[in-house]
Structures are given as structure tokens and as C-alpha cells.
Amino acid sequence: MSHTAPDTPAPGPTPGRPDGRLLAVSDLHIGMPDNRPITESLRPTSDDDWLIVAGDVGELTKDIEWALRLLTDRFAKVIWAPGNHELWTPREEPRQLRGEQRYRHLVELCRGLGVVTPEDEYPVWRGAQGPVAVAPLFLLYDYTFRVPGTATKEESLARAHEAGIVCTDEYLLHPDPYPSRDAWCRARVRETERRLAAHDPSVPLVLVNHYPLVREPTDVLWHPEFAQWCGTELTADWHRRFNTAVMVYGHLHIPRTTWHDGIRFEEVSIGYPREWRRRGHPRGLLRQILPYPEDGKDKEDGA
Template identity: 75%
Template sequence: MSGRLLAVSDLHISYDDNRRIVEELRPRSEGDWLLVAGDIGEKVEGIEWTLRLLASRFEKVVWAPGNHELWTQESDPVQLRGEARYRHLVELCRGLGVVTPEDEYPVWEGEGGPVRIAPLFLLYDYTFRTPTAPTKEESLAQARAAGIVCTDEYLLYPDPYPSRDAWCRARVAETERRLEAVQGGPPLVFVNHYPLVRQPTDILRYPEFAQWCGTTATADWHLRFDTAVMVYGHLHIPRTTWYDGVRFEEVSLGYPREWRRHGLPQGLLRDVLRHVPTGVNEGLLSGRPSPTPAASPAAGTPPVGPSQVGERGAGAPGGGGR
């Protein structure tokens, strides 16, 4: 098999400038696969448009949902909520030939392979809570007091589960069983909207937002399972870091106000099996951001990221749906 294994996330096509970027996305060579780590958009129509376009250009497209795909907005003709909305998107993907977390994990046999691609849908369970909060409730209270409330609290319904964290626990348990079943095969390329470990959130400007960024239940997955690379998005801080010798790639595009500030990432579609230092946000082996000026998107500029600024409830100052 020829081609390369490419990845991107957080396309946010509700922004016209981002939609135009997506219209220009094309394979680098025949046989390229594309991993899409969530947050294409909020409305089913736009999600379908994007995946149909990408599936027509790439040999194979693999999708893992972000939080935005799971929002139920009044303006979306598809008013399904929670699990029903997710299952609707899975069937939409299958109709387009796009691989989902519910499908058999495909094996990439091209350059850098063989590796098994594992798209995940895990959500979060508020265990990345603030350091001084012993409970989810106190952590959420601290976030509200700081004016940092993820829009998920208003638009991401967990139906039929009693809470988003209950849904997360069910997804983690089901996914663990599937991963254990493929142990002993090719190394895994994890594709999840959220990082499997908490450390990537350490550079968030607003640490209260970390609780909407993953779960401690997956903290050892990159060690328990033979992992080639872990691909994620959500933080809108594209960079490479290493944890316990395993490479993590944050591959987001982000909002126009973010990528305009620092320019589009060089090579927006990340070649995840060929590690090429970007010179921007290149992590050390410890997984900590580099102490050099290159650790932030621009020298002298602190890491910002869309999930850190204005990810608040509708109508709040600086609000807007992240």
C-alpha cells in the first residue's frame, strides 16, 4: 500500500474561513488515509458535507467524535440527543464508507505500518478536576466562579445515561474490552478527541477547563496497550509531546481567531507515523512544553487554545460555543 497516514481535528466548519480551508484539503499522494479526531461542526448537515467531501478524496477516512458533533442545538433540524445522536452519526458515516469507533479497527499497511487504527469515543468524567477540588461538584463550582463553563453543560445531553460522566464510564468499559481483544496484533494508533493523559492540559491558560478534557481512567492506556502514537485534538494547541516514551500528536486546526494569530500550522494534515519536529510546541521527552520560545505558538506568546478562552455558557462574557 502506498500513501501516508494523515490526521487533523477541530475543523469547525461553521466558520466560513475554516470551511474554505476544508474545501482545499487533499491527499498528498495516492493511497493516503485521513484520521479526523472530532469537532468537525455542530450540525449534522455540515458534518455530513465534510465527511462526504473527505471520503471522496482520501483512500479511507477514520472519524472519532468530538463534543461539538454531540451538541443538540435548536437550529439543527436533527434534534436527536445523547446516544441517539451519536448512533445517527455512526450510521451516517457508514453510509459514506467512513470508519467509526463502532467499526472494526482497520490496519494500515502503508509507510510506517503495519499499525491498527483505533478510533475512540470516550468523553470525559470530570476527573481532571481542579487541584484543590476533592469532588466533581466542587470542581464545577470553582469553574463557574472563575467564569469558565464548557458549553457542553448546556448542549451535550447524555440521554439515556443520567450524566455525561456515567456515559463516559460506560464508553471506557466497552472500549477496554475491544482493545484487549486486539492485544498482540499490530501497534495501535489511538484517535480520540481528548488526550488519554492529563499532562497536555497543564499548559491551559485556564486550568479549570481541564475537567472537560478527558478521564483519568485512560491514564495508562498508552502503556497497557502497544501504542505507536496517540492522536487527539480539543485543546487547539497543535504540538507534539512525549509521555513515557510514547508520542502524542495534537492535530487541531481551531478557530480562525486562533490560527490567524500565529498562522496556519505548517502541513495542517499531520503525518502521524513520520515524526518531523515542527519547531512549534515541540515537547520534551518528559511531555512538558519546551522551555525555549518555540514552546508557545509564537515566541513570547503564552499558549492560548480555543478551549481555554471563552468556553463558557451561552450569553456569558467571552462566551461562544467551544
């Protein structure tokens, strides 16, 4: 099945001015009452600030729409990549859309709000150091980040079930019309790779995905069984193959900066109340992606 953009007109590239910032956040999880005020508090520092939202805004369409409408009213441009929670089909959702239909419905919702999606042209943000193209991606996972010591998807999943660490995606994220989530992932990877290969290599990319493009950030998970729901080995060299300025992701609920092959990776999640109450928000609610504040403090987090 083709994953090219529908005929609906897509937002074209919109240059930002050098006095604006490119900011990012993910995993707002506004279905949790204590997280909604956090979203309400997010504000730009200038009229030219752009905001990347790297997935997991919420589960219900009405909540996703509320949050993205609020943010588009405040920021010069909002760019969204879906998380796994947006793709769930909860019983409370009035329209029981599944898989590809659910995703396409959210894409059209975003377009109605003026939010850039993975199906749209990559917008160009122009800072003092030159332009970058912000590329929101939708890639999913294919169970190749397997539990150490296992050789197949089935064996890795069995180990996770034995440990009692099973992602809710197994019950609520439906791959229709694909036979499996990993088949959907492989289709998304093929189409996204084609688009990235066609991009002008002279314009650096800010790659935005809900999951990290490499496995290494998952090495610090308390439960290694969960890594198999965190990405795919198919993207392990993308930050090297394509001219990447920075990679932005969420999902792990471990906000930090790491470096892989000299490329900066930013995990920008808010996470669940039990998590941010424990660790606070030491890097603030919004991460500044560009211009990069090169004060050296991030290097200690890197690998």
C-alpha cells in the same frame, strides 16, 4: 446499555500501500465561515493517503455530512472519532436527537459515506515499517481532571462557574439515556477497554480520541478550569497497557507533539479563526502521523 456495534455491516480492515501516508486533522469547526475554506483545501498527496478526523467537524448534521463526504471523495480512507461539538443538540438542528441517539445517528451517517467510526472494526494501515491498526475511540470525560485544589466534581464545577469558564457542553451535550455525562463516559471506557484488550497485541495501535488519554497536555491551558471537560483519569495508562504506536487527539486547540512514557502524542486541531490567525499553521493543516518524519523538530515540544 450495550455499546456493541449494531447489526449494520461495518467496514472491514483495508490495507494501505507503503507509498501512502497516514494523516490527521481535528477541530475543523466548519460552522465558522472562515474555517470552511480550510476544509475545502485539504487534499492528499497520493491516492493512497488515509485521513484521521479526530472530532469537532461541526455542530449541524448537514455540515458534518458535507465535510466528511468531501474528504471521503479525496482520501483513500477516512477515520472519524466524535468530538463534543458533534454531540451537541443545537436548536437549529432539524432532528432534535440527544445523547446516545445523536451519536448512533452520526455513526450510521458515517457508515453511509464509508467513514470508519468507533463502532467499526479497526482498519489496518500498512506502511514501510509494518502494519498498524487505527482505533477511533469515543470516551468523553468524567470531570476527574479537576481544578487544582478541589476534591470533587461538584467543587470543581463550582470553581469553573465562579471563574466564568464553563464548557457549552453543560447546556447542549445531553447524556440521554445516561444520568450524566460522566456516567456515559464510564460506560464508553468499559466497552472500549474491552475491545482494546481483545486486539492482537502484535499489531501496534494508533489510538484516536477527541481528548488526550492523559492529563498532562492540559497543563498548558490558559484556563485550568477547562481541563475537567478534556478527558478522564481512567485512560491514564492505556498508552502503556496497549501496544501504542502513537496517540492522536484534538480538542485543546493547541497543535503540538508531546511524548509521554516514550509514546508520541499528536494534537492535530485547526481551531477557531481567532486562534489560527494568531499562531498560523506552523505544522501545516494536515499532520503526518505515519511514516513519522523523524527530523528531531518535534522533540522540543515534548514532555
